[in-house]
Amino acid sequence: MKILVPVKRVADPDNANKVKVSGDGTKVTSDGLEWKMNPFDEWSLEAALRLTENGSSKDRVGEVVLVSIGPKDAVQTIRQGLAMGAERGILVESDDDSLDSHVVAQVIAAIAAEEKPDVIFFGKQSADGDSNVAGTKLAEMLDWPLVNYAMAISTDDEGKSFTVKRELDVGQQTLKVQSPCVFTSSDRILQPESVKNGVTPADFAYPESEGGRYASLKGIMKAKKKPVDEKSLADLGVEAKRVNEYVKFDLPPARSGSTTFVESVEELVQKLHSDAKVL
Amino acid sequence: MNPLIDDRLAELLFRSLRLGDLADLPAFADHDPETFRLYVDACRKVGRQVLWPTYPTTDAEPPTLQDGRVTLHPETLRGFEHVRELGVIAATRPEAVGGQQLPLAVATLAHAYLMAGNLSTAGLAWLTTGAAHLIEAFGEDALKATFLAPMMSGRWTGTMALTEPHAGSSLGDLTTSATDAGDGSYRIRGAKIFISGGDHDASENVVHLVLARIEGAPDGVKGISLFAVPQRRPAAFGPNAADGPLEPNDVHVAGLIHKIGWRALPSLALSFGDEDDCRGWLIGAPHRGLPQMFQMMNEARIGVGVTAAATASVAYHEALAYARDRTQGRALGAKGGDQVAIIEHPDVRRMLLRMKAIVDGSLALSVATARFSDLAANGPEAERDRAHAILDLLTPITKSFPAEFGYEANVLAVQIHGGYGYSSEYVPEALLRDQKLNSIHEGTTQIQALDLLGRKVVAGGGAALRALNETIEAAIADARKASVDEAIIAPLEAALGEVGKLTMELGMKGAGGDLDGMLGHGVDYLTLFSIVVIAWQHLCLATTARSEDSDFHRGLVQSARYWAATELPRVALLAERCRVDRSYLELDPSWL
16 A cells, blocks of 8 residues: 655744744745644654554555655655655655645645555645645545545555545544545544554554654664655646735734633623623 | 743754764764754654653652552553653664664753653663663673663663662662572672662563672672672573563562652662572673773763753743743832733842753753763764763763752742742642752762762863863853853853862862862862853853844853853852861761
8 A cells, every 4th residue: 555645844833923924924934933744744644654554563564655845954844754654755846935735736646646656645734824725626636536534544455445434523424435545634533543454453552642653763763764756846747836826914913911810600701701702 | 831941952052062963973874963853853742742741640649569569650651651662772872782873962962851751751761771781881792682682672671779778879888799609690689779660560571780799709899799680580591581481580679669759760679589589690790890880870970960951941941931921019119000920020030040041051061961971982083082081070060060950940940939839739849859869869969079079180180170171261262253242251261260270279188188178078169160161051052142143042141141140250259168168077066
């Protein structure tokens, strides 16, 4: 089973207050930001790794290929994924400003044509842009089935077909898809028994976790020797032509930071109503 | 969310200590700066996301002893599993024994996050590294084949079983005995106390590194040997020993110590050989136990230093967040108006700046000393002796400054929290309790003082002190070139001169037979020397930081100014005390 996982670097969400808007308000500046793998991509990477390993023996039984689009140092995000266990990476060089969901989907479609993966596993959205578009757009371009917000995935034929559970506001939906297909994930994909691949023993449970697995020192050293191909947009025949024009970015208003202590629930409700005016 | 360690400081240390350059040394050729950073990042994540959330619970609910076995808190087990999988135990060891040959400096920086997250859990790994390293360095091949692989992977853990109820700092007086059993092993008999990680359910076996006296050995420190004494002994030795059956080895838990800190890590009284069936295997040469142990001591003591730095750092960040958030009172002279955050009050900022200066200086010193350890072992041939001399000199300071001054920082964290700080609902009091151990274990502060003044500064006719002086003078020259504020540089220069002068005078006293006069104020000497060394660390940070224009960098320069203005002037005062004060030397115990 071969799974393509696009991984995006985003400004560290724990330090979101460092994000600044350019003087003319049309872009977010990336100076001095600390980068992290988009946490939603990390969930999908974790699910992809679980689909392609024997969870009990840790033997790899499939291939996970990471793709990142960005400047040269975005390779660090790929290395991080390789250290977690992915097999190899592809860096498509581009400056951040010339990208939008449309360009990203085109790039991944072009790579899919070369790599012919069984699954492309996107994060449901990126933690910075929050657009929630690229995965859907890609499935449309490729004319592949799409399952968004997967919370459980199982296969018993090495990835030729999947039974996928989706999380909906009103409950759960179970569907069957044939590969090749596009997935995005919900956080429940990280639950101990959400991924079944027919190789990992049926009674095996992953540890409770709120994100992807942690890289080990051994994994980090191995990652150093794993190949990362570098490509340009031109290599892939993609023109960096955005369909979105960003008109204006605004930072959220500064928080007032004052704390009021109340004595009773009644007083709280009253204050929420009369002072905060949220009720 | 408490960051545990300031990432910006970690990054700055990476640059100012040129940790990336270590990858250019042949020993670390498999690495590059990126693998270093990725490992720091992995430890940072496990420290913050896995270990730190377990800290309050595991502190509040210590391990239990039942039917002679110790049970750890489930959260400790879960945390240790992550630490094990990270590869912490073998990180700095060579590939041949299952490690990844990471420089100690990088490991020290990375592991600061783990120690900060939960020092008891990370401590279990740290103890195992130390024990396994002794077997690696001095054990015969059969012992290495049997013990190393399971210890390096954390299937088995290790302890240091030195202390006996009547012999702590005075190891020469220990009485645990070893009798040749005629089959390559020794029968061990005796009692040990304060053995951290001496029994628990996080690993399949515990290997105690026991100091004992072979029958007929000379008295005192020259008759002590080192043994590997597994809690359960393998039926057959060799590479697959851990997979084969294990038999009881007559090692028994005699009691669980109730302690004030490091509460998630069990500290035990152990008895060996109650039924005369406890077997130990000699590590290295007979009677060479202590010198062998001391060859590993620098590493262990740097470990204490960084743990103390980490414990103070967590408290600093806790206090900083609290001071920004807690509103109380108004600016001096203000009439009415809203209350202000307590960080607006000058004395709260004084406390925070003091804590920051202690924390940053401690962390910088720990990593810097570890770097000298890397250079001493793996640096260019021509630099090794010099690096070794400086390493030896800095080790007692790295062991004791973060512990002693870090404790003060931990006290200030409680103070800033006011009444809440005195409550166990808030975390500073737990960190305060944890910190206290660091001035006691692995050689008390008093032992460090004797080591520094009685041994290190006088060794080789003062060669180490000269080497350190040259290093600090070079840093001063760099700082001047970079136009660092003279108010930071000049007091350091003066204090450095004072240290040299005082050392000479005390050395003369010692040479003249007045050992009390030389060593009686050893701890004061250690303190004043530490103040100078930390000022040097602040100078290096300020030199690297001054070209950058950010609040963080301005903060570093301000810490350096603070240290130069408030601590360096104490050097002359403490030096004078070393020279003239005889109050407690002449104190008759009966007067108390």
